[in-house]
Amino acid sequence: MSGYDNQGGFGSQGTPSGQTKARRNYDEQTLIPVTIKQIITADGDPTGGNDISLKDGRTLYMVKIVGCVRAHEQKSTNLTIEIEDGTGLVEVKTWMNEGDDCSAVANLRQECCQDYAFVRVIGQVKEFDGKRHIQATDIRLLGTKNEITYHLLEVAYSFDKYQKRKESGSGIGMGVGMGYGIGNNMSSMPKTMGANVSMDQGGGNTVNDAAITSIRKLGSQNDTGVNIHTIVQDLASQGYSEGEVRNAVSHLSNEGHIYSTIDENHFQFAE
Numbered sequence: 001m002s003g004y005d006n007q008g009g010f011g012s013q014g015t016p017s018g019q020t021k022a023r024r025n026y027d028e029q030t031l032i033p034v035t036i037k038q039i040i041t042a043d044g045d046p047t048g049g050n051d052i053s054l055k056d057g058r059t060l061y062m063v064k065i066v067g068c069v070r071a072h073e074q075k076s077t078n079l080t081i082e083i084e085d086g087t088g089l090v091e092v093k094t095w096m097n098e099g100d101d102c103s104a105v106a107n108l109r110q111e112c113c114q115d116y117a118f119v120r121v122i123g124q125v126k127e128f129d130g131k132r133h134i135q136a137t138d139i140r141l142l143g144t145k146n147e148i149t150y151h152l153l154e155v156a157y158s159f160d161k162y163q164k165r166k167e168s169g170s171g172i173g174m175g176v177g178m179g180y181g182i183g184n185n186m187s188s189m190p191k192t193m194g195a196n197v198s199m200d201q202g203g204g205n206t207v208n209d210a211a212i213t214s215i216r217k218l219g220s221q222n223d224t225g226v227n228i229h230t231i232v233q234d235l236a237s238q239g240y241s242e243g244e245v246r247n248a249v250s251h252l253s254n255e256g257h258i259y260s261t262i263d264e265n266h267f268q269f270a271e
Helices: 036-041 103-111 146-168 206-219 228-236 242-254
Strands: 062-074 078-084 089-095 118-128 131-141 258-260 266-269
Touching: 036 062, 036 089, 036 131, 062 131, 062 146, 078 118, 089 118, 103 131, 118 146, 206 228, 206 242, 206 266, 228 242, 228 266, 242 258
Parallel strands: 089 131
Antiparallel strands: 062 078, 062 118, 078 089, 118 131, 258 266
16 A cells, blocks of 8 residues: 655644645535546646546545445554445545544444445545545445445436536536535435525525534534534524524535534534
8 A cells, every 4th residue: 555645644634733724715625425436537737736626627625435445554543445436446544543533433443444344435635646545534334335326326416416507607616516415314315406505605594604613613622523412502592493403404414515423413514
């Protein structure tokens, strides 16, 4: 297995001390469900930068893949897993912070260290020494093999949704990644192509914006994300009901702005 990415290591921990990490355009933070072949065949940045774009024009930043573990190498500080999904093979890398990671996160990661296990990975696409890999922020075993089919449906739907908005000229410039359904809940697949959206993170919806702010604030305190009940309590002081908050969280998950972590009740902001 190949070495580490010298430009940032694994995850946000690679940002040099004392330097402010430049915040990417919000469009580039949308999580996109993809196949491994899409990652391998994506276009590199012609300017020599770090941007990698799908053939349809979407910039790859946060992605979700589903596949089978073909090999793994575990060290004291890091874990590297080779994953294959029938379209290609890619390395997935993640830090292991002994003493810092909670037991739930460590257990989820350890469960994935077995050949032929089917896993779901969320992370950033990186390129080092001419080879692309995924710098994982979340990796877990699939709850059911049905998630393989569901993921492929997500990939197709994401592409179709982007193309329709592109052709109509609406929505491009906000959430162009067209990611959604980031958790394992299959009922989260959008039933419509969505409504009008604006340039802010919550699509112009006050409760959506408040939910994103809450998840970003509380989620930065640990690796497990924020429990939905904590979000409800946090936003109750702003006058939002539990139903409004749950609907907002569901919408944000569907649109790829947040993703579930250790279970379907814990969420983290996709950045």
